[in-house]
């Protein structure tokens with residue numbers, strides 16, 4: 001699983017490292033929902049703080065880390 005920033009970099013080829021915050025327009029432009037729900041516990045969360053798997057399923061940080069026991073989460077700069 002990847003953090004949102006890492007996912008955007010890999011999937012969209014965009015570097016968000018210097019981006020402090022993303023406005024609603026950015027999400028609309030890229031067709032990405034701003035708020036998603038965790039595939040595991042169904043909590044809603046901001047996509048920017050979600051972790052995303054290969055099938056584009058979103059998870060909250062807590063579930064993501066719990067499910068991702070083999071590989072360390074990617075994307076922490």
Ligand SMILES: [Zn+2]
Nearest residue numbers: 038041060063
């Ligand atoms: Zn969750």
